[in-house]
Amino acid sequence: MQPDISYHPDLAKLRARTARRLAEDPTLPQRPLPAGFPPSISGPIVWEGSDWTDESQWVYTLTTPHLHEIDCALAHFESLDKPLGFIARDTFPLPTLAPELRTLAAVLYSGRGFFVLREIPVDKYSPRELAIVYAGISAHIGSGRGRQDGTNAVLAHIKDLRVSHAHVKGATGNSAYTADAQVFHTDIGDLIALLGIQTAAHGGVSRISSSARVYNEIAATRPDLVAVLADDWPLDRFGRTPAYVNRPVLYNADGHIVIQYSRRQLTGYGAQPRSPHIPPLSEAQAEALDTLHFLADKHALALNFKKGDIQYINSLGLLHARDAFTDDTEHRRHLVRLWLRNDELAWKTPAPLEEIWRNLYSVPPEAQRFPLEPEIRKLESGATK
Numbered sequence: 303m304q305p306d307i308s309y310h311p312d313l314a315k316l317r318a319r320t321a322r323r324l325a326e327d328p329t330l331p332q333r334p335l336p337a338g339f340p341p342s343i344s345g346p347i348v349w350e351g352s353d354w355t356d357e358s359q360w361v362y363t364l365t366t367p368h369l370h371e372i373d374c375a376l377a378h379f380e381s382l383d384k385p386l387g388f389i390a391r392d393t394f395p396l397p398t399l400a401p402e403l404r405t406l407a408a409v410l411y412s413g414r415g416f417f418v419l420r421e422i423p424v425d426k427y428s429p430r431e432l433a434i435v436y437a438g439i440s441a442h443i444g445s446g447r448g449r450q451d452g453t454n455a456v457l458a459h460i461k462d463l464r465v466s467h468a469h470v471k472g473a474t475g476n477s478a479y480t481a482d483a484q485v486f487h488t489d490i491g492d493l494i495a496l497l498g499i500q501t502a503a504h505g506g507v508s509r510i511s512s513s514a515r516v517y518n519e520i521a522a523t524r525p526d527l528v529a530v531l532a533d534d535w536p537l538d539r540f541g542r543t544p545a546y547v548n549r550p551v552l553y554n555a556d557g558h559i560v561i562q563y564s565r566r567q568l569t570g571y572g573a574q575p576r577s578p579h580i581p582p583l584s585e586a587q588a589e590a591l592d593t594l595h596f597l598a599d600k601h602a603l604a605l606n607f608k609k610g611d612i613q614y615i616n617s618l619g620l621l622h623a624r625d626a627f628t629d630d631t632e633h634r635r636h637l638v639r640l641w642l643r644n645d646e647l648a649w650k651t652p653a654p655l656e657e658i659w660r661n662l663y664s665v666p667p668e669a670q671r672f673p674l675e676p677e678i679r680k681l682e683s684g685a686t687k
């Protein structure tokens with residue numbers, strides 16, 4: 303039977319579960335770490351929210367000459383008369399900004415794992431021009447663009463679609479399309495880019511947390527949970543075939559700690575509850591899952607999204623979450639997401655993720671789709687998920 307655990311983590315339930323499990327087996331914290339996992343990780347990607355004092359530490363503000371270069375690159379790309387999938391470093395040339403973006407890409411893979419680019423004049427562009435500008439700048443961070451649905455969309459709009467898309471099945475089965483909080487998780491793929499087109503009236507703060515920092519605390523206090531996280535978990539595929547897949551949540555990829563999971567696939571969410579006929583989580587997994595969430599929350603850094611910001615994060619090395627938000631008529635939170643990868647700088651992809659990653663970054667330029675308006679992600683059949 304599935305343990306008493308839901309999408310929204312409950313600290314009281316975690317505490318009770320931990321107390322119960324330790325009462326049953328007080329030797330759990332004395333278990334050794336599993337093979338291949340060190341007692342602790344160090345390096346610039348190991349940080350906590352309180353280490354940061356000022357957003358100037360991670361915000362890179364574009365200058366007037368940069369913005370002019372971006373406009374020239376946009377005109378150049380338009381002059382080529384090519385489909386948007388051909389947006390690349392060479393078709394969107396940025397003479398002086400490109401070297402800066404290369405340095406920032408290295409920050410994602412071998413530095414702190416995140417930065418914010420400020421600020422794109424989003425109101426000045428048409429939706430198509432903005433897609434070109436966004437994908438063009440981002441091509442210099444990572445030239446691989448990930449498939450975000452079954453119809454080869456490589457651009458996704460993150461917005462509360464409950465009212466505008468209420469008729470679409472699946473609209474409320476994913477918290478990304480609601481105003482609800484999104485608890486700590488990672489996306490699939492290497493890098494996430496989020497462009498803020500509009501911010502909410504209230505809330506919607508974005509939170510990021512170092513997976514290696516979370517790992518260090520679990521390894522030091524509950525090495526038994528490291529073993530649980532590195533073992534296989536039954537991930538719900540919500541009615542697809544096969545009905546579930548097994549894979550770990552935690553990996554050591556050549557010395558990089560990688561945490562990769564979506565809580566939704568473990569607990570269900572909203573209109574998509576956990577499928578009844580697949581293996582349940584164990585009590586140990588339920589404890590490990592909530593432990594991850596609350597440690598990520600404890601050490602998180604809050605990023606204040608501004609209109610025109612692009613937030614880039616390394617999704618292999620950082621967890622992220624979002625607070626619930628409230629829109630009003632003038633402030634309807636609207637982000638646009640790209641999934642990117644920089645092949646030259648990339649970490650080794652953990653073996654159980656290789657096939658997913660291969661499929662993710664396999665959309666040829668002529669097949670890439672750039673939806674200019676919000677839509678619910680579609681399966682290949684056209685059904686939504």
Ligand SMILES: [Fe+2]
Nearest residue numbers: 487488489622
């Ligand atoms: Fe996400």
